[in-house]
Amino acid sequence: MHLEIAILGGDGIGPEVVAQSIKCLRSVEETFGHSFTFKKGLIGASAIKKTGSPLPEETLKLCKNTDATLFGALGLPEFDDNPRAKVWPEQGLLKLRKELGLFANIRPVKVFPSLVKQSPLNKSHVQNTDLVIFRELAGGIYYGQKTNDEDKNSATDTCTYTESEISRITHLAFKSARSRKKKVTLVDKANVLETSRLWRRVVRSIAESYPDVELNCLFIDNAAVQMILNPSQFDVILTDNMFGDILSDQGSVIAGSIGLLPSASVGLEHAMFEPIHGSYPDAAGKNIANPVASILSMAMLLQHFKMNEESDAVVAAVLKSFSKKIVTPDILGSSKYGTNYVGDFIADNIM
Amino acid sequence: MHLEIAILGGDGIGPEVVAQSIKCLRSVEETFGHSFTFKKGLIGASAIKKTGSPLPEETLKLCKNTDATLFGALGLPEFDDNPRAKVWPEQGLLKLRKELGLFANIRPVKVFPSLVKQSPLNKSHVQNTDLVIFRELAGGIYYGQKTNDEDKNSATDTCTYTESEISRITHLAFKSARSRKKKVTLVDKANVLETSRLWRRVVRSIAESYPDVELNCLFIDNAAVQMILNPSQFDVILTDNMFGDILSDQGSVIAGSIGLLPSASVGLEHAMFEPIHGSYPDAAGKNIANPVASILSMAMLLQHFKMNEESDAVVAAVLKSFSKKIVTPDILGSSKYGTNYVGDFIADNIM
Ligand SMILES: CC(C)[C@H](C(=O)O)[C@@H](O)C(=O)O
Numbered sequence A, B: 001m002h003l004e005i006a007i008l009g010g011d012g013i014g015p016e017v018v019a020q021s022i023k024c025l026r027s028v029e030e031t032f033g034h035s036f037t038f039k040k041g042l043i044g045a046s047a048i049k050k051t052g053s054p055l056p057e058e059t060l061k062l063c064k065n066t067d068a069t070l071f072g073a074l075g076l077p078e079f080d081d082n083p084r085a086k087v088w089p090e091q092g093l094l095k096l097r098k099e100l101g102l103f104a105n106i107r108p109v110k111v112f113p114s115l116v117k118q119s120p121l122n123k124s125h126v127q128n129t130d131l132v133i134f135r136e137l138a139g140g141i142y143y144g145q146k147t148n149d150e151d152k153n154s155a156t157d158t159c160t161y162t163e164s165e166i167s168r169i170t171h172l173a174f175k176s177a178r179s180r181k182k183k184v185t186l187v188d189k190a191n192v193l194e195t196s197r198l199w200r201r202v203v204r205s206i207a208e209s210y211p212d213v214e215l216n217c218l219f220i221d222n223a224a225v226q227m228i229l230n231p232s233q234f235d236v237i238l239t240d241n242m243f244g245d246i247l248s249d250q251g252s253v254i255a256g257s258i259g260l261l262p263s264a265s266v267g268l269e270h271a272m273f274e275p276i277h278g279s280y281p282d283a284a285g286k287n288i289a290n291p292v293a294s295i296l297s298m299a300m301l302l303q304h305f306k307m308n309e310e311s312d313a314v315v316a317a318v319l320k321s322f323s324k325k326i327v328t329p330d331i332l333g334s335s336k337y338g339t340n341y342v343g344d345f346i347a348d349n350i351m
């Protein structure tokens, strides 16, 4: 198979971890006889510094005209520290998701048996966790009307959802549950928010056409507790953009390191694959960033194109790195292995 | 001192746990020579069932005309399951907070040394946790304009904040930090939300008048992770209504049981004291609910009226119940003690 892949490294550790995924893709090419072309684009703080825009036109075109995008991470503290700035890195990612129509962000949270000890949670609480979060990615408070009135000293964000926005991701979530443990948990705040009440109404009515899948509903505050106390109760979690952001970062802790968890952002025409971790500028350039989240995101890319055997081979190589303890220091404090070494090891073991 | 206290038990386990606080207040009366009058009011599902309204006029009047309110919990699943309902229990609590002008919800999270083992987090992660969350309680998306258009199949929630809303709770948070570890962490999503950017602007400028207090800012997704990985890094957490709801429920897990954590909701004229747990209808009437969160909320009430010695005596009695293992089953699975017994023990040990 031939694929053209847009590579957006972004800021901080983004470019370093994506570089390891490229190594692994080269190895997949060789082992399985595919051909991948990589085309780099600018996004985030580095794009602002070079072009003034967090998402240059060229980058957007690149992502639209390639088969898929591999994204690293973005954001730099110098932008967070200026609440009066008119342009900041995250706008690039938000615009890219919107323009590519990526409405579902799929975030699997799995506890690898060899890493159970890494979890800050007691073993009994994390064992057997295998859940996937379907986070709505193109709507909600991220994209509603915003105002920031310096004279009136007031600001507003609007959260809007329509039935069709809810419906398309709900079908994805139920279809996924069918091939898993047949359980969907809708996370919302229906005792306070009207958008949540719409979610409940739409999701309940769609659930009727999946009688083999059980649906239950949890308030976000309770879900945040259950995610720590008893994560293995979950199969598919369905939630909106903001709650999904919080819950999935939190879920990452279960796995032992936020440096482990991948995600796929999909729409009708495009797909992008990105680790759920941030840009960690403090770690950038030090060869300590964990490349596994990016590599597993790349494995989701292979799966997206039905290269299941290839995807399994990548995951197997990652598991081998765990069992051989070829891991970065976030996983094993005493580890001497850096980003590059771990990337090389995984690439060499894709077979 | 004479105090008139409004008692709103609410739904589920609410009335049972509040009954234990009343016992303890009777004991405080006797031991310290005070006089407390209790006046009961209806709220939540039980109020809807009896009067049609989740907050009858009478209850509101009661709370306005007493010195303080002791609140239990509210909510019943039969209301959550009907997203088309026009009236539901939580509206009562939200209206009460608004009408009483309770703009700050103060939620201390402490790990009691004798209960460290209870935490689902590894010991090293929770030891030394002693933080307090200042959650804005009268604004944000809880109270913004809402629409739910069945024809258009769309719904909207609006999150608005003004400088003065942010400013009043910020001052409380900084003053509290001054008497603690001198650190305020603002939790927001300033890389996405305009309201968060206003929070950053206002909080940064207020911080200048507290040069002895350190301010740092965290995104909510990262804060949810840090709350599990390293809660002892926090002193005072300052955040908006929605993020505060999620983060404080999550914080409760650190302490070992959501049945342990109290809160105070304060305004300029009124104050209300409530456990942070919900109504757990499944546990209602079974004499298994943990009364400690309500009793510690009552201790915050005493402190609010400068009865520090009295408040300390209540906390000491609670600690004694821990060390004697007179606790409900949420704390010790094998425990034979019920709500009433634990309440009696604590009341008897206030001295
Ligand atoms: C960088 C930020 C805008 C983004 C989000 O909130 O969606 C990130 O936290 C994520 O989860 O991908």
Ligand SMILES: CC(C)[C@H](C(=O)O)[C@@H](O)C(=O)O
Binding pocket: A191, A192, A221, B074, B075, B090, B093, B094, B245, B276
């Ligand atoms: C019952 C509900 C409306 C309430 C809230 O979200 O504020 C509760 O979760 C709380 O935290 O006190």
